[in-house]
Amino acid sequence: MKVVITGGAGFLGRMLTESLLKRGRLVDRQGSLSDIDELVLFDQDAVEQHPDPRVHVVTASICDPESVAGVVTDQIDGVFHLAAVVSGEAEADFDKGMAVNLGGTLNLLEACRRLPYAPRLVFTSSVAAFGGELPSPVLDNTATTPRSSYGVQKVIGELLLNEYSRKNFIDGRGLRLPTICVRPGTPNKAASGFASGIIREPIDGITALCPVTPETLMWLMSPPTAVANLVYAHELPPAAFGNQRCLSLEGLTVSVGDMVAALRTTCGDEAAARVEWRRDPAVEAVVSTWPGRFESARARELGFYTDRDFETIIRTYLKTKPT
Ligand SMILES: NC(=O)c1ccc[n+]([C@@H]2O[C@H](COP(=O)([O-])OP(=O)(O)OC[C@H]3O[C@@H](n4cnc5c(N)ncnc54)[C@H](O)[C@@H]3O)[C@@H](O)[C@H]2O)c1
Numbered sequence: 001m002k003v004v005i006t007g008g009a010g011f012l013g014r015m016l017t018e019s020l021l022k023r024g025r026l027v028d029r030q031g032s033l034s035d036i037d038e039l040v041l042f043d044q045d046a047v048e049q050h051p052d053p054r055v056h057v058v059t060a061s062i063c064d065p066e067s068v069a070g071v072v073t074d075q076i077d078g079v080f081h082l083a084a085v086v087s088g089e090a091e092a093d094f095d096k097g098m099a100v101n102l103g104g105t106l107n108l109l110e111a112c113r114r115l116p117y118a119p120r121l122v123f124t125s126s127v128a129a130f131g132g133e134l135p136s137p138v139l140d141n142t143a144t145t146p147r148s149s150y151g152v153q154k155v156i157g158e159l160l161l162n163e164y165s166r167k168n169f170i171d172g173r174g175l176r177l178p179t180i181c182v183r184p185g186t187p188n189k190a191a192s193g194f195a196s197g198i199i200r201e202p203i204d205g206i207t208a209l210c211p212v213t214p215e216t217l218m219w220l221m222s223p224p225t226a227v228a229n230l231v232y233a234h235e236l237p238p239a240a241f242g243n244q245r246c247l248s249l250e251g252l253t254v255s256v257g258d259m260v261a262a263l264r265t266t267c268g269d270e271a272a273a274r275v276e277w278r279r280d281p282a283v284e285a286v287v288s289t290w291p292g293r294f295e296s297a298r299a300r301e302l303g304f305y306t307d308r309d310f311e312t313i314i315r316t317y318l319k320t321k322p323t
Helices: 011-023 065-071 087-092 094-112 150-167 191-203 222-237 256-267 281-287 297-302 309-321
Strands: 002-006 025-027 034-036 040-044 055-059 076-081 121-128 171-177 208-210 217-221 247-250 252-253 275-276
Touching: 002 011, 002 121, 011 025, 011 040, 011 222, 025 076, 025 222, 034 040, 040 065, 055 065, 065 094, 076 222, 076 247, 087 094, 087 150, 087 191, 087 281, 094 121, 094 297, 121 150, 150 171, 150 247, 171 222, 191 208, 191 217, 191 281, 191 309, 217 222, 217 256, 247 297, 252 256, 252 309, 256 309
Parallel strands: 002 040, 002 076, 040 055, 076 121, 121 171, 171 247, 208 275
Antiparallel strands: 025 034, 217 252
């Protein structure tokens, strides 16, 4: 079988690639477990050739319908749609956010629609689907109320996922991902980027600025758990998703102060002292609209994965972090 990952050069795309290669098999369009013969990484960022012969790198923009149609051919069984402009960038550059997050998603859906069958498509939505005055916890049936360009683009993606699935153009599966933490490497343009920065940088001996107050609640998930959930979403039978094709995962609710306390417990006082509290109204304006508490009964009942606690997330990061 052939599988496509859009955004395959990104943070989660790379981890998902390794996870799929190691696993070797997925449920195909007939619903049987099949070997993955080809894994296409579609991304505008050039990635180095992968040593695994099953990997095929395509460097192109998802905003170009022809390039997208070029990879979404009638050999594909599954698509993981991860390509996106992240929250901070979509807020700063409205046109880019609309072109990639909305236009690109539509290009992909239209390419899938032209196939003679409905491929499985895993879509990555976000906590940013919610904002403003909300019940606490946010429930599975809480209306989406985005308060950012990125959140609006993700919610439109969720609606399109429902509609293209209802029309049987695709078999869509959407996950609202919590903020993924701890993200290795350099900071990205996500408004929530500090959540990883205040752990990653102090561990590396670097001072990190925290732009929000210690009381700010974050809804978090570790990278390995997020990737396991993307794969799991692909593997569930279509009936599991019913008419509501998108669900909120079970993230951890942790205050930023408690995140730093967990850093102290796992890495010592010196590391925790490297977090400098300096509020940034631009970051707060986006992040403070996101809810921190969810009751994701649907994800739990369907068997999606969750993390044990934030200290375990840090310890896992310490074991796997690049040196
Ligand atoms: N990481 C998180 O905390 C988080 C939380 C919620 C949702 N998500 C969603 O999960 C997905 C993956 O996130 P990530 O953290 O890996 O992001 P990332 O920024 O690391 O990866 C996104 C990838 O999309 C690619 N891309 C951007 N514009 C493109 C275009 N025009 N054409 C082709 N490729 C393009 C980028 O080059 C990048 O490699 C995204 O859709 C994101 O919105 C992530």
